[in-house]
Each structure stands twice: as structure tokens, then as C-alpha cells.
Amino acid sequence: MVRLHVVPSEQPRLTGSVRRADVPDAQWFDWRWQLGHMLQNAADLARVIELAPAEREGLAASAKLFRVGITPYYASLMDPAHASCPIRMQAIPNATEADIRDEELRDPLGEDSHNPAPSVVHKYPDRVLFLVVDRCGIYCRHCNRRRLVGGDEPPTTADLEAGLAYIAKTTRIRDVLLSGGDPLLLSTRRLGYLLGRLRAIPHIETIRIGTRLPVVCPMRIDAELCAMLKQHHPLFINTHFNHVVELTPDARAACERLVDAGIPVGNQTVLLRGINSSVRSLRALMRGLLKSRVRPYYLFQGDTVIGTDHLRTSVEDAMRLYQGLRGWMNGMAVPSLVLDAPGGHGKVPIFPNYIESLGEHEVVVRTYRGERITYPQPRVRDPSVAYDDIYFAEQPADDDREGAAEADLP
Ligand code: SF4
Numbered sequence: 001m002v003r004l005h006v007v008p009s010e011q012p013r014l015t016g017s018v019r020r021a022d023v024p025d026a027q028w029f030d031w032r033w034q035l036g037h038m039l040q041n042a043a044d045l046a047r048v049i050e051l052a053p054a055e056r057e058g059l060a061a062s063a064k065l066f067r068v069g070i071t072p073y074y075a076s077l078m079d080p081a082h083a084s085c086p087i088r089m090q091a092i093p094n095a096t097e098a099d100i101r102d103e104e105l106r107d108p109l110g111e112d113s114h115n116p117a118p119s120v121v122h123k124y125p126d127r128v129l130f131l132v133v134d135r136c137g138i139y140c141r142h143c144n145r146r147r148l149v150g151g152d153e154p155p156t157t158a159d160l161e162a163g164l165a166y167i168a169k170t171t172r173i174r175d176v177l178l179s180g181g182d183p184l185l186l187s188t189r190r191l192g193y194l195l196g197r198l199r200a201i202p203h204i205e206t207i208r209i210g211t212r213l214p215v216v217c218p219m220r221i222d223a224e225l226c227a228m229l230k231q232h233h234p235l236f237i238n239t240h241f242n243h244v245v246e247l248t249p250d251a252r253a254a255c256e257r258l259v260d261a262g263i264p265v266g267n268q269t270v271l272l273r274g275i276n277s278s279v280r281s282l283r284a285l286m287r288g289l290l291k292s293r294v295r296p297y298y299l300f301q302g303d304t305v306i307g308t309d310h311l312r313t314s315v316e317d318a319m320r321l322y323q324g325l326r327g328w329m330n331g332m333a334v335p336s337l338v339l340d341a342p343g344g345h346g347k348v349p350i351f352p353n354y355i356e357s358l359g360e361h362e363v364v365v366r367t368y369r370g371e372r373i374t375y376p377q378p379r380v381r382d383p384s385v386a387y388d389d390i391y392f393a394e395q396p397a398d399d400d401r402e403g404a405a406e407a408d409l410p
Contacts, residue, residue, distance in 0.1 A: 014037055014039070014044055014047070017047070018037050018039065018044075018047060018048060018072040018075070019047070019048055019072075019076070020072070020073075020076045023072070028072075028073070028219075029219045030219065031213075031217055031219045031220040031222070034071045034072060034073055034137075034217050034219060034220075035071065035137060035185070035217065037071075037072050038069045038070060038071055038072075038137075039068070039069070039070045039071075039072070039075055040067070040068050040069055040070075041059060041068060042055075042056055042059045042060070045059070045070070045075070045092065048072075048075045048076070048078065048080075049075070049078050049080045049088070050080065051092075052083035054083065054094065054095060055083060055088070055092045055093075055094075057095040058092060058093035058094040058095045058096075058097060059092065059093055061093070061095045061097065061098040062093035062094075062095070062097040062098055062307065065097060065098060065146075065306070065307055066093070066097070066139060066141075066143070066146040066150070066307065067139050067150045068091075068092070068093065068139055069136065069137075069138060069139045070091045070092075070138055070139075070216075071137055071138065071216050071217045073216065073217055073218070073219070073250070074087065074091065074137075074138055074215070074216040074217070075087075075091075077245060077246065077248065078091075084274070085245075086242065086243040086245055086246075086272075086275045086276065087243070087245065087246070089141070089272070089274065089275050090138075090140055090141055090142070090242060090243075090272070090275060091138060091139075091140070091141065092141070093141055094141070094310060096307075096309070096310040097141065097307035097308070097310075098307065099307075099309070100306045100307055101309050103304060104304050104305060104306040104307070104308070104309065105304055105305060105306065105342060105343075106147045106305075106306055107147060107344075108144055108303040108304045108305045108340065108342050108343075109123075109144060109303065109340050109344050110123070110342075110343045110344015110345070111123070111129070111145075111344065113344060114344055116166060117162050117163050117165070117166035118155065118158075118159035118160075118162045118163055119131045119132065119155045119159045119160060119162070119163040120163045120166050120167065122166075122170075122173075123344055123346065123402075124346065125172060125399060125400045125401060125402065126172055126173060126174045126175060126398075126399070127173060127174060127175035127176070127177065128166075128167060128170075128173050128175075128176055128177070129177050129179055130163055130167070130176050130177065130178050130179070130198075131148070131155065131179055131180050131181065132155060132160060132178055132179075132180055132181070132183050132186065132191075132194060133154060133155065133180040133181035133182065133183055133185055133186055134148055134149050134150065134152070134153060134154045134155065134180055134181045135149065135150075135154070135180070135181050135182065135185050136149050136180070136181055136182045136185070136212065137182055137185065137212060137213050137216040137217040137220070138212060138215075138216040140212070141307075141308070141311065142270050142272055142302060142305075142308050142311050143305070144303040144305045144340075145180075146305065146306070146307075148180075148181070149180065149181050154181075160194070164194075164197050164198070164201075167198065167201060167204070168201050171203045172203070172399040172401075173203060173204065174203065174204065174205045174206065175204070175205060175206045175207070175208065176198055176204055176206075176207050176208070177207075177208040177209075177210060178194070178195075178207065178208065178209045178210065179209075179210040182210075182211050182212055182213055183209050183210070183211060184209070184211045184213045184220055184221075184225070185213070185220075188224050188225050188228050191225075191228070192228040192231070192232075195207060195228075195229075195231075195232040195235070196231075196232070198232075199232050205234070206234050206235075206236065207232060207234070207235050207236070208235070208236045208237070208238060209235070209236070209237050209238070210237075210238050210239075210240070210268075211237060211238075211239055211240075212239060212240045213239075213254075214239045214241075214251055214254040214255050214258070214265075215239060215240060215241050215246050215251060218248075218250040218251045218253065218254030219250070219254075220254075221254035221255075221257050221258060222257075223257075226257050226258065226260070226261040226263075227261075229258070229261055229263060230261040230262055230263070233262060233263075235263055236263065236264050236265075236266065237258055237263050237264075237265050237266070238265075238266045238267065238268055238297060239255070239265060239266070239267055239268075239294065240267065240268050240269070240270075241267050241269065241285060241288075241289060241294070242269050242270060242272060242275060242276050242285070243275060243276050243281065243285060244281065244284040244285045244288045247285075247288040247289070247292055251292075252291075252292040255292045255293060255294050256292065256293055259293045259294075264295070265293065265294045265295070266294065266295045266296070266297035267289050267294050267295065267296050267297055267335070268297055268298045268300060268335075269282075269285065269296070269298070269299050269300065269335065270300045270302060271299055271300060271301055271302060271313050271318055271321070272302065272311050272313075273302075273310070273311055273312060273313045274311075275311070277313050277317065277321065278321070279321055279324030279325070282299070282321055282324070282325060283324070283325060283328070283329060286325065286329060286333040286334065286335065287329065287333055289333070290330065290332060290333045295332060296332075296333055296334065296335035297335055297336070298335050298336055298337075298338055298347075299318075299322070299335040299336065299337045299338070300338060300339075300340065301313070301315060301318050301337070301338065301339040301340075301350060303340055303342075304342050315339070315350060318337060318339075318350060319337070319350060319351070319352040320352075322337045322351065322352060323352050323368070326351075326368055327367065327368025327369070328368060336349060336351075337349065337350050337351055338350065354366050354367075356372055359377070360377060361376065361377055362374050362375060362376050362377055363375045363377065
């Protein structure tokens with residue numbers, strides 16, 4: 001699925017100010033106003049910050065590759081004095097985005113080849129991605145789904161019905177992850193309808209939603225949305241904070257509203273060179289998330305998506321940074337460090353190796369402080385669980401077939 005995006009005009013698209021100081025609260029805290037006033041080009045951005053020459057060059061060079069879109073709220077977090085600001089670097093393209101390397105991929109996660117029904121990606125045995133919308137509240141410069149998002153070809157009602165039909169007939173799917181684009185951009189009513197349809201499928205145990213709106217448009221997390229979401233438990237939300245500066249009082253309050261609705265909120269951070277690629281920055285982010293009642297979930301090594309080479313760290317740096325987290329903070333603040341294997345082969349943990357030697361009688365481990373400690377192995381080694389045969393006697397064995405083959409099964 002290759003989609004072309006409209007190249008934003010260099011003319012200002014917006015009328016009126018989008019600066020926080022000029023916008024009445026009634027508009028500023030209206031999520032529809034925020035999404036209707038997204039900054040999309042250099043002329044729009046020049047209304048809120050003075051663009052650096054490299055940013056102007058980037059906006060001109062990359063417009064044909066991946067659209068720009070930033071809510072006034074997220075733009076209000078930009079440091080007007082420094083182009084190295086993590087908000088600016090995530091939202092405003094760099095000229096090197098147009099410098100595409102041979103090994104970079106349009107579809108680094110191989111989603112288009114695991115696509116048994118419209119809007120469904122089925123890569124892992126018991127869970128699917130359900131891509132319900134193609135718009136976002138920001139177009140992140142590191143996005144690995146840039147080929148799909150942008151708002152030009154949203155999934156049709158027929159696409160969504162076909163996706164629901166696939167999920168309903170494929171009984172080994174236990175978990176559905178709504179993504180896109182950003183599912184919280186659907187109207188509350190439309191999203192509630194889709195969640196209700198999924199909840200009516202007996203084999204669906206859990207539903208997850210991936211969203212960046214708590215970060216870029218926290219006003220979307222309103223009472224009406226939370227009241228609707230809480231009708232569909234067990235429901236989980238994973239959001240996407242990459243820097244502690246994004247954890248504003250408004251963003252934190254949005255996360256707390258979700259948690260207060262009984263929804264566990266996790267966070268997926270992408271490791272971004274020059275944006276959050278320091279131990280200090282990552283520690284502050286992870287601690288800030290926990291204080292906001294959000295559980296750090298994944299720390300992603302950057303995907304090999306086109307135009308993002310300049311934002312990726314080396315794997316050695318990723319592991320070094322991880323060692324600055326593990327052991328130095330509450331374990332709940334430490335996400336799993338993973339790499340998505342190019343081509344759709346799934347997530348691979350890339351933790352540093354803390355085992356120095358593995359023997360029959362003892363294991364030597366290296367602690368977070370670098371000490372070598374011996375752990376004695378037990379004398380009895382058989383790990384089988386006798387009660388499994390009793391407790392699970394009437395249940396079929398887990399099905400671990402690959403997902404995409406499901407459509408071809410009799
Ligand atoms: S919000 Fe997610 S899907 Fe949308 S542009 Fe950012 S990373 Fe991509």
C-alpha cells in the first residue's frame with residue numbers, strides 16, 4: 001500500500017493566532033480546535049517560532065516525503081531559542097530526511113505482507129493490529145508507518161467490516177491492538193462502536209489502543225471519552241512520550257484521567273539520537289512517567305524506516321543507555337529494550353548480557369554496578385509442573401501458528 005500525500009502549501013493555511021497567549025481557553029482546550037489548527041508548513045510554524053535555516057531547508061526538502069502536522073498545543077512546548085529542542089526535532093523535518101539510504105525501508109516491520117484482511121496486520125499468533133484510521137495528532141519525523149498515515153486514504157467502512165469479520169472468524173486471536181494513525185482521532189461515538197463490536201467477539205480477551213494524543217493533544221482525553229472507554233474493560237492504552245519535557249501538567253492530567261477510568265496506561269519510547277539518547281534524559285523521562293502513573297513499557301531501537309537514519313542510535317549506544325537505567329531506578333521505571341527485526345520478524349530484546357558464565361553448578365552474573373557475583377544452581381533441575389495436566393486437562397494446547405497464514409487455513 002503506497003499512498004501519496006498532499007504537499008502542504010507554503011502559504012499560511014491558518015487564519016488568526018495559534019499562540020497560547022492569544023487563544024481563549026474555550027478554544028485552546030477544545031480538542032477539535034487543536035486538530036483543526038494543526039501547523040503544516042513553514043509559514044504556519046513561523047507564527048510560533050523563528051525557524052532555523054536547517055529547519056526551513058528540512059521543511060522544503062521533506063514535504064513530498066512525509067507530511068508535517070503539529071497541534072498548537074504541541075507547538076507551544078517548542079523552545080523558541082534552540083533548534084535542538086526535543087519537540088522541534090520530533091516535529092520539524094531535517095533536510096537529511098530526503099537523504100534515503102539503500103537499506104532503509106518503506107515498511108520496516110513487514111506489515112504489508114502480513115495483511116490477511118483490510119486494516120488488519122496479523123504477525124504474531126494470538127494478536128492483531130487493527131488500523132482503524134490514517135490520521136495522527138502529529139506526524140513524527142521518526143514514524144515507522146509514514147507510508148500509511150497522513151489522512152489521504154482513511155480505511156472505509158467496508159475495510160473495517162472486513163477487518164472485524166477476520167477477527168471474528170479467527171478464534172485464536174485473543175488480543176486486538178487498535179492503531180493507525182491515532183484511534184483517538186475517531187469520534188467518541190465511532191470508537192465506542194468499534195470497541196463494542198470487538199467486545200462482542202467471544203474469543204477477544206483484551207483490547208489495546210496505541211495513541212499519541214495524551215502527548216500532543218491531551219485535551220482529547222475528556223470525560224466523555226473516558227466514560228466510553230471504561231465500558232470496554234479489560235482495555236489498555238499505550239502512549240508515546242519520548243522526552244520529559246512532554247510531561248506537562250496537561251499531559252499528566254490526561255494520563256491520570258485514563259488511569260482513573262481504570263485503564264492501565266503504558267508508554268513506548270523510541271530511542272532518538274540527539275533527542276533522548278542520554279542516560280540523564282531517559283532517567284528523567286522514565287521517572288516522570290511513573291510519577292504520572294504511566295508504566296514504561298518499551299524502549300525501541302529506531303526502525304530502519306526511510307528518512308530516519310539521522311535519528312537512529314547505534315545498538316551499542318542503546319545497550320549502554322539501558323545499563324544506565326537497569327538497577328539505578330525502581331524496576332517498574334525500566335522499559336524493555338527491543339529492536340523490531342526488519343522485514344516483520346518481530347521484536348527482539350537487545351538487553352546487555354549480564355551473565356558472565358553459565359555452568360551446571362553455578363552462574364556468574366555481573367551486577368548493575370559491575371561486580372561479578374556467583375549464583376549457585378539448584379540440585380534438582382526438572383522444571384515441569386505436574387498440576388498442569390490436571391488444571392488444563394480439558395483445554396486445547398496453545399496455538400502458535402504464524403498469523404498471516406490464517407487466511408489460507410481451511
Ligand atoms: S503518532 Fe504514531 S503513527 Fe502517527 S506519526 Fe507519530 S509515530 Fe507515526
